[in-house]
Amino acid sequence: MSKSAVLIIEDDQGIQEMLALAFSGEGWKLLKAGTGEEGLGLLEKHGADCVILDIMLPGMDGLRTLKKIKMESRWKSVPVILATAKGEEPDIVAGLELGADDYVVKPYSPRVLIARIRAALRRLEESSGDRTEKKVWQAGKLTVDTLKHEISWGNSVLDLSATEFAMLLHFISHKDIVFSRNQIIAAVHGPDYPVTDRSVDVQVLALRKKLKEAGDMIETIRGVGYRFRAE
Secondary structure, three states: OOOOEEEEEOOOHHHHHHHHHHHOOOOOEEEEEOOHHHHHHHHHHHOOOEEEEEOOOOOOOHHHHHHHHHHOOOOOOOOEEEEEOOOOHHHHHHHHHOOOOEEEEOOOOHHHHHHHHHHHHHHHHHHOOOOOOOOEEEEOOEEEEOOOOEEEEOOEEEOOOHHHHHHHHHHHOOOOOOEEHHHHHHHHHOOOOOOOHHHHHHHHHHHHHHHHHHHHHEEEEOOOEEEEOOO
């Protein structure tokens, strides 16, 4: 089995070296770039199974780089984890809306980042596996088709990241059941995934915005978590 390739796009040489050392025991093939342009070149030449992308990059910033990655059909399914010193909600939501699968706020623990990369690689492997026995889920005009790995609202196909797809699939396949934030993360990322309640709220907010009219189907249950309201 070939090694998973992880592309690190980070202009801080010290962080690059720290991550390379932390990742050395994982068996991943590491690619390193200091700018968005260099990262896109490595992606073009070598491909990648996961991208760690800093937002504050010289020249083309991380959000513009992310947009270019997600515009290419061959790279669209590659999970991207944003690494940012800007922990404000609008910055994070902007990245998630552009297609990022996850994010970490600097300074972060390399162990936390490793756990998130593992989860992203696991989702990528599961999404490329045999889905012939999966179902097509429907709620009003909203359809989740796991055979096509596609979300649609009426005749419009919605553009969701792999994490958002997995979260919506969990909701729509368990209509009217209230889930805590920990239960949602365990269902989407697996048990013991390092994340805060606020991170879950931000990702649900980004999912709602992408779902547009259908976003209201995901209800906040104050003090508990979230549920998907069946029509």
